Every structure is written in structure tokens, then in C-alpha cells.
Amino acid sequence: xxxxxxxxxxxxxxxxxxxxxxxxxxxxxxxxxxxxxxxxxxxxxxxxxxxxxxxxxxxxxxxxxxxxxxxxxxxxxxxxxxxxxxxxxxxxxxxxxxxxxxxxxxxxxxxxxxx
Amino acid sequence: xxxxxxxxxxxxxxxxxxxxxxxxxxxxxxxxxxxxxxxxxxxxxxxxxxxxxxxxxxxxxxxxxxxxxxxxxxxxxxxxxxxxxxxxxxxxxxxxxxxxxxxxxxxxxxxxxxxxxxxxxxxxxxxxxxxxxxxxxxxxxxxxxxxxxxxxxxxxxxxxxxxxxxxxxxxxxxxxxxxxxxxxxxxxxxxxxxxxxxxxxxxxxxxxxxxxxxxxxxxxxxxxxxxxxxxxxxxxxxxxxxxxx
Numbered sequence: 106x107x108x109x110x111x112x113x114x115x116x117x118x119x120x121x122x123x124x125x126x127x128x129x130x131x132x133x134x135x136x137x138x139x140x141x142x143x144x145x146x147x148x149x150x151x152x153x154x155x156x157x158x159x160x161x162x163x164x165x166x167x168x169x170x171x172x173x174x175x176x177x178x179x180x181x182x183x184x185x186x187x188x189x190x191x192x193x194x195x196x197x198x199x200x201x202x203x204x205x206x207x208x209x210x211x212x213x214x215x216x217x218x219x220x
Numbered sequence: 221x222x223x224x225x226x227x228x229x230x231x232x233x234x235x236x237x238x239x240x241x242x243x244x245x246x247x248x249x250x251x252x253x254x255x256x257x258x259x260x261x262x263x264x265x266x267x268x269x270x271x272x273x274x275x276x277x278x279x280x281x282x283x284x285x286x287x288x289x290x291x292x293x294x295x296x297x298x299x300x301x302x303x304x305x306x307x308x309x310x311x312x313x314x315x316x317x318x319x320x321x322x323x324x325x326x327x328x329x330x331x332x333x334x335x336x337x338x339x340x341x342x343x344x345x346x347x348x349x350x351x352x353x354x355x356x357x358x359x360x361x362x363x364x365x366x367x368x369x370x371x372x373x374x375x376x377x378x379x380x381x382x383x384x385x386x387x388x389x390x391x392x393x394x395x396x397x398x399x400x401x402x403x404x405x406x407x408x409x410x411x412x413x414x415x416x417x418x419x420x421x422x423x424x425x426x427x428x429x430x431x432x433x434x435x436x437x438x439x440x441x442x443x444x445x446x447x448x449x450x451x452x453x454x455x456x457x458x459x460x461x462x463x464x465x
Contacts, residue, residue: 110419112418112419113419114420115424115453115457118424118450187385
């Protein structure tokens with residue numbers, strides 16, 4: 106008798122846990138890259154040399170942006186529900202939309218570095 | 221310290237504290253204090269108890285800000301240096317009067333979490349032909365054993381922040397009971413039960429802050445049980461595991 110709302114909430118939970126696992130690795134790679142990049146004398150040319158035309162970096166940052174956008178939005182949804190009492194399926198879709206929008210900004214930036 | 225200074229909640233949700241002086245004794249439980257007040261000082265005081273030996277789960281109250289079973293709580297372990305004792309009804313529940321909380325929402329949620337055994341072999345109530353063979357050392361049996369001694373005192377429910385934030389949340393005791401049944405090989409309602417405990421009103425709202433586990437007078441670990449439900453639902457929703465049947 107599981108209603109669809111409860112199933113959707115459980116799926117949001119699963120997405121948040123999986124994105125957390127992705128972020129744990131992605132943030133690590135990101136930080137190591139920052140440290141390495143700074144040591145190499147941080148410049149736009151140097152960054153573009155690494156990312157332009159590299160499918161691996163594109164894939165990495167698309168995944169990173171997607172995980173960050175969704176993870177953050179679901180977290181905000183939970184905070185809003187528990188502290189402000191903002192609940193409901195309509196709001197869930199708003200949060201999902203916000204997460205995907207945030208991710209879209211990140212993905213656009215990743216494309217900018219790739220192209 | 222010869223007198224305990226006892227503040228007792230009087231009235232319903234809107235009420236206030238009344239002060240009573242109760243003689244301190246060497247061996248005295250909080251329930252003894254409440255009984256003394258009702259018998260000797262103010263017969264109009266409402267409270268609830270039955271067995272007095274930690275079996276029935278009736279006498280839980282908020283003692284100095286913390287939910288406890290009062291029949292097994294020694295005064296000397298919880299009293300302040302000045303002999304102050306503050307008694308309230310359990311939190312997160314409507315107050316009937318004085319120290320008696322209304323446990324109806326608590327038990328309604330046990331029902332909603334499908335916290336009742338539904339025999340697999342005999343849905344019509346007939347006696348099954350064969351006994352189920354459950355190895356005492358099996359993982360499922362040990363998981364069920366860990367949570368089976370719940371006396372339904374609602375101490376965990378009153379201690380849970382998520383219940384305070386979300387009135388629909390099923391709470392630690394109901395979810396713990398559901399987990400014992402999910403691990404019961406003889407039960408036939410595994411799928412329905414896992415559906416009933418999923419989502420924001422169920423296990424997925426738990427923050428694992430473990431107040432329930434810390435305060436359970438029976439040393440049960442509802443927080444661990446809820447984690448078990450989350451784990452089971454995670455893998456079954458990811459791998460499309462067979463929940464029904």
C-alpha cells in the first residue's frame with residue numbers, strides 16, 4: 106500500500122546517499138587538482154590546457170556538478186521540511202528543479218572548459 | 221537532604237507546575253515519590269503505572285528533562301544537589317492530565333508501520349503444517365532478538381527530535397518493531413511492511429542521532445534497527461529486489 110509519495114521520498118533519499126558517495130571521491134580529486142594546479146603557477150592557459158578537449162575531465166565535472174546540485178537541493182528540502190514545515194509533492198518537484206538548475210550551471214561551465 | 225522539592229506538572233497541555241515536599245528515603249524510586257504525593261498530599265494527581273517492576277511500560281515520565289521509566293529510576297541517581305525533582309508527562313504526546321500522556325498516537329503508528337505479526341503459512345489463521353525452522357545463530361534471528369524485548373514505554377518516542385519536527389514520523393519504537401518482523405522468517409507481510417516504513421514519515425527521516433538508543437530503558441537499539449530498514453530498502457530499491465511474496 107505504499108503510496109507514490111512515500112516511494113518518491115525514498116528515492117530522493119537513495120539519490121542523496123549515492124550523490125554523497127560520488128561527492129566524497131569527486132571533492133578529493135578536485136582538491137588534489139587545485140593543489141597541483143596552484144603549484145604549477147595557476148593561470149587560465151594552464152587550466153585550459155588540462156581541460157580543453159579532454160573527455161575525462163568533462164565527464165568528471167559533469168558528474169560532479171550533477172551530484173552537487175542534486176545533493177544540495179535534497180538537503181535543503183529536508184531542512185525546509187523539518188525547520189519550516191515546508192512539505193508536499195509540489196515542493197519536492199521545485200527542489201528537484203532547483204537541484205537540476207544548479208547542476209545545469211555547473212555543467213555549462215564544464216562545457217566552457219572543454220570546448 | 222531530608223525533603224525532596226518536587227515540581228509536578230498539573231493540568232493539560234496548558235498547565236503549570238505545583239510544588240510538593242516529599243520525605244527523602246535511602247531507597248526510593250521516582251514512582252514512589254509520585255505515589256507518595258497522590259496518597260498523602262494530593263489525591264487529585266493523575267499518573268499511570270501498573271507493574272512497578274519494569275515490565276509493563278506504563279509509568280514513563282519526563283524526569284528532570286529526560287524521559288525515563290519511573291518505577292526503575294532511583295531518585296538518588298537523578299535528583300539535583302538541592303533535592304530538586306521536576307516531573308512532566310512524556311514529550312511529543314498529547315497530555316491527558318497531569319503526568320498521564322495520551323499514548324494513542326504512539327500505538328496508532330505501530331499499526332501504521334505494520335508492527336504486528338502476519339503469519340506467512342496460514343493467512344486464514346489455520347495452524348501451519350510444519351514448524352518454521354529458525355537457526356538461533358542466524359543473522360536474521362539475531363537482528364530480531366536484539367529488538368524483541370520492547371515494552372512499549374514510549375521513552376524513545378518522547379526523546380526523538382524527528383518526532384518533534386514531523387508529527388507524521390512513525391518513531392523509533394514502531395520502526396524497531398517493524399525491523400524485528402522484517403527479520404522474522406515466518407512473517408508473510410515483508411513487502412507491505414517495508415513499503416509502510418519508507419519515506420519521510422518512515423525510516424528515511426531518521427538522523428541517527430541515537431537519543432532513542434541512549435535512553436531506551438531496555439537497552440534496545442532502535443537507531444540500529446532503523447539503519448537496518450534503510451539498508452534493506454536501499455538495496456532492494458537499487459537492485460529491484462523481490463519485496464513481495
